């Protein structure tokens with residue numbers, strides 16, 4: 590058997606080795622290698638049909654792999670599905686609740702199914718409703734909840750069993766920006782405060798970029814790249830963008846400044862965005878830029894490296910894989 594490896598000395602929360610799933614001739618997931626540490630938020634990115642849900646179902650023990658293996662909190666989901674279910678929270682893209690029951694009653698129902706005793710049930714439900722921002726609406730029927738509130742109730746529901754791993758399938762689909770932010774903030778807090786490992790499947794790149802420590806890009810069942818957004822940008826000939834602003838009373842002509850910056854090694858573009866200059870570079874050019882501006886007698890009031898947009902990285906992968914798909 591392959592030895593489990595990890596970037597720290599804790600057991601990975603999720604680990605797969607060559608995991609694959611075929612449906613007849615359709616390869617839904619192919620040779621997936623994944624490792625997610627406790628407390629990490631990992632984003633599985635891909636358009637519809639890329640294989641995200643199939644991966645999740647295999648991790649939960651709800652679908653049997655055609656090849657390879659998986660461990661979730663050290664357990665084999667195929668053989669120990671019940672134990673995995675006990676220790677892993679799952680929030681599907683459209684969590685089902687009893688519309689006629691209140692939020693509180695729905696959670697009580699799940700808590701009973703999970704065998705929590707009445708005192709633990711009461712305390713945990715109260716604190717979870719508070720944590721997901723639903724305490725004030727807890728006594729209203731779920732049918733009166735917005736989609737975002739249902740999603741947050743879904744997260745509370747998954748947290749009732751105090752899971753070590755939380756898996757969310759398209760958690761922000763159909764939410765307005767505020768609703769999406771609330772869900773993502775919650776995910777962020779869970780990972781950092783409870784040390785829960787989070788696997789978040791999504792095709793909404795901008796949102797994923799904000800909350801995920803690492804992402805994996807899924808194309809036609811294969812994870813073609815994984816890493817931090819900066820790592821992916823660098824691996825794929827991406828460029829870094831440095832924002833620069835100089836003091837307003839500096840007198841150098843724009844044209845002059847542009848030329849001085851373009852002249853630096855590894856600079857691929859220079860243009861203006863409002864008060865900022867955006868300097869595209871093949872490497873971290875902050876020091877060179879600062880020195881060059883100082884030499885020109887300018888006062889630098891702002892200098893920051895911006896991550897490349899995940900959307901741009903993603904589109905490059907698609908272009909290289911020859912897929913015409915786009916993502917939202």
Ligand SMILES: Nc1ncnc2c1ncn2[C@@H]1O[C@H](COP(=O)(O)OP(=O)(O)OP(=O)(O)O)[C@@H](O)[C@H]1O
Nearest residue numbers: 612615616617635636637638639640641642643644
């Ligand atoms: N039960 C099934 N039987 C046959 N083919 C399936 C089945 N489930 C999924 N597939 C196929 O496997 C591939 C991956 O589907 P999957 O649902 O895992 O993708 P996804 O990335 O989650 O996309 P979506 O967001 O649309 O669910 C698709 O080609 C899909 O048609």
